[in-house]
Amino acid sequence: MAKVPVQFTLNGSEKAEFVESGATLLDVLRDKIGDTSPKAGCRQGTCGSCSVIVDGELRLSCLTLAETCEGASIVTTAGLAEGGVLHPLQRAFMDAFATQCGFCTPGMIMAAKALLDRNPDPSRDEVVEAIAGNICRCTGYEPIIEAVLSAARSNSISAA
């Protein structure tokens, strides 16, 4: 099968890979690069577990062809902590018990980050809308909403 060269930045480090034409970003991240923070929940864009941020935009890595990410800057949950310090969203998910089995968590955090990056002070409804593509079966969602709102608050406090 034809291999295509692709270079992108993943969580700040340069990656250069030969990928199969048609391979999804999800498979390349997980199997070739070894970043297993995006999860394969349905592989058809209906659960959100594989969410990543590509060039500032929330994407489902299972629907994104790796070869279309040439030159892109990709962020995954595995790259959020800086120098061992957790991102406020990660901290808030821990504090609020917004993670049970944890399988949806990296995707949830990506969706929440994409929201807070463009809207640092979202309403509850805006949180709900932003995370509507991410399925969680454990928590009942309420702690997730609390975590995102709380992360937004802590962000605005630290920015003040």
Next chain:
Amino acid sequence: MTAASGFSVLRPATLAEAVAAAAMPGAVPIGGATALQLDWAAGAARPGLLVDLTRCAALSGSGVEPDGGLRIGAAARLAALEHDPHAAAGAPLLLAALRSVAAPPIRTRATLGGNIAGRTGCLIPALLALDAALVLASAAGERTVPLAAWLAAPPAAGEIVVAVLLPKPSPRRVETARKIGRRAAFTPSVIGVAASLDIGPDGRIGAARLAVGGGPNRPRRLAESEALLVGCDVGAADWHALRGALLEEIDAADDGWRSRSYRRRVAAHAIVAGLGGAFPPHPGPLPAGGERGQGRALPVKGVRAEDRAIPLPLAGEGRVRALPEEVEVSHRSLGDRWRIRPDVQAKVEGGFRYLTEHRAPDMLIGRILRAGRPHARIRAIDVGAAEALPGVRAVVTAADVKGENAFGIVVQDQPALAADRVRFAGEPVAALAAVDAATAERALSLIRVDYEDLPVVTDPEAALAEDAPRVHEGGNLLTDLHFVRGDLAGAWEGCAHIVEATYLTPRQMHGFMETEGGFARPELDGGLSVFAGGQYALRDRMQLARILGLPEEKIRVVTSPTGGAFGGKDELTVQPALALLALKSGRPVRLQLDRAESVLSGWKRHPMTIRMRTGCDAAGRLVAQQVDVVADAGAYASLGPGVLETALEHACGPYGIPHVETRGRLVYTNNGLCGAFRGFGANQMTYAIECQIGRLAERAGLDPFEMRRRALRRPGTPGYLGQTVGPSERLDEMLAAAEASALWAAPRGLSGDGAMITGIGFAMNYQGTGLGSIPPDPGGGRLALAPDGKIEAAFGFDEMGQGALAMIQAVVAGALGCDRDDVRPIVGDTALTPESGSTTAARATFVAWKTARTAGPALAADLVAAAALRLGRDPADLAVAPGGIRDRRANDAAPLIGFAELAASLDPLPQASAAFEFPKTDYTRGNARFLFISGATLARVAIDRVTGMVRVTDIEQHAAAGPIVDPAGYLGQIEGGAVQGLGFTLTEDMRTSGGVFLEKNLDQYLMPSIADAPERMTTFALEDLDPGDPFGPRGVGELGIGAVTPAIAAAIADATGLWPATTPIAPEAVLDALEGAG
């Protein structure tokens, strides 16, 4: 999986290149390519060549045309359009419609052209209402065609959508757009509508454009209905007549999820409500408020596109404790007891390693061949070609099963790999291991199985007939349970009121996010290790030993951690295939089901048909109850007999009824597999009995609290089967808590704009814990000081996400007096953990607590004695403290010696174990529980008068299950259970046709999204126990789901008069009730 592999992608930069590429044989033009996988799953051919149009300059950009119209490039991303100033100014209707398309991460990629080109897109109705035209390009050149005309003509091959043109909007207009789905967000379209009326200066409607489409419905304008409006004064339009015309004119599809007539009705209602603010006629008096007059015109309005309930804030403070003895379980109110679980940091960092994520260099990839047909005889299996394929290391079939080719927790009726017959479509027939996924998949396609199809058994009741085809040789009746007390026949005469109803419950899927999988590896001693998410490692090992013909000691089974289970990983899943492949290949093998395979082959909740006849006397006292249950067992038994037994044990709920008869039959069919699922039959029965009580209360003229007060069992009396029941019953308190609830007093009735009717309902919750009096129900655990100074707490049960590790830390730290962080829990590993029993039936909390109480003091004494020796102190002066051993009289809590230092000085290290049976009752004529927990659940619903869809705005749960061990975990179980129960009630059912599931993946099987979750969930706990109650904290893993369904049903009855007897509750039935047709 390499689902997306095997094609090449062209990215033309110019229109000419794009047109040329699209004309190539086998080429498929794509925009965001967000629906490709869905199309392929639906059977569409995989293209050899994708033509990505999004880099083509001619297709990008938007702008205002000289005539004032708007041109939007077909490659415009939907998310970008949401923020496009031209679109915001020129087409607010389109923007409103955009936000109902899929979900945000889809909209970042999906394009306007892509939504149109497939002809099923959710934006088409809005574009029709905006009178859009398409600019199209092909080898023949460019042309501009009205969208309506383009839709009416057959698709032209090789033609691509270049741009969308929207005429300059009329300065004054009334518009509406709405997508009706199957859940609140991220939903397939049931039907979509849009309408735009141009209003002249005289207030008359100059032009009307009404449209429907979306999903399976043919998108089109509604010319006759439009004609009815043109020329009318918008302030005096006859909306009632319009509704009639729309109902005549709208045609819609019937895809099995919603009927054609439902789609037609909701489309008509949505247009009329959106344009005129007029709602379907309601037969009786409305519960509160007043309805807008039919035909009354509203001022020209903005867009109403939200498919969501109007927020209905509580009057006053919602979080009021109903009973002073209760605590609100929340981060806010229990902050001092709120702790962070030990496994969470790795989970939020994305580095947490699930058993499906382990990799080793020589690891093979396993795949399972499934029958793909519900019932057939296997005449022959030929694996020769697969075995011969280079890269294939092992192929296994039933012939490779050295032990018994049979497993099952209760009855061993299920083969590890089918030998001569397949009984459900997901049945494994063969498995293989290869060096990579592509080879494994290729090899799978080379296995030839010669089947002779057999008649398919689909209906459990029909399957009971003498001459019905048989799923198993012994007949289709797997379990038949009967229980009688009193004189039922005579008792009916004493009843003043009798309610008789049949309740149907769905085949719910567990929907754990991590699908079944793991790895297995052969060990040097000839043994085998199997790592796969499960709920009882020792039992998995016993079942594997039986299948493999190996002694149990040769097998290590690791079952934790796993990404959700809910009962669906209680029975074996992929372990037999993994084990057989590892043994045959001599290599480690990994295997994980993809979602579609998990849906096809995984366990489900037993669908039940519950016929219930319940009578009370004139004073409302319950007199008689007859229950007949027929449950669909699916193809194999697993825990089905236990589920049925549990359902029947809860047949009278928490009520004392003197004359009862219950019968339950569990029937084999070819409808997939059914097994354990949170609630274990009790929640199905609670739904039925609580609805019966609610209905009887109406008949008897009693409020639902008074009705129950007269019926509740008295503490200390025998249980339903006559068994002794454990102490600390709190039913009266839970009833009082519900009655005093602020939610019960919240506003109900019509919302301010008339769009919603709200209702409030409640139900009692009563659930037995533990496995019951008959099956072995071992508990136990081991506490030990580890060399590094941690207190290791080893339990055989599992961390499935519920927070077992935090719970263990809490009970062990509590018993010893150390800090939670001093405790290192170890779970779910036959090599490291002792017998603790299964991680089911809300039993793990009790098992850990009891172990800590039993073994904790012994370990503490050993630790103190060792420290005393070391320090030269009297042991009586010392005590276990956070971090080590302290002087019990000193004000300073700092340890005199740390655990690590103590451990370094000791050999052997102290440890203490406990082994016991889960508390059991004396009754052995049937399986009976001893410890019951109770609760009350209130729900408020807002019912959409346009769609009949039920939105649960509030759930308030009261729970009495003894002391809270870990507040966060407790709350997580109650809230998580509630939303899983909400899915059971409103959206989830794995439907079958001819033994084949109609739902194949998560695009069709709809679990609640975040937008479906209640806006407010509140949980209160009553923690106290009777004096001397030795049974401590009970688990709440099943309590949260227990009474959600009847509470919602009662709220619907409150709002509409309809007691829904079929779950998931069909919006059409609710709409019928609202319109008086039910």
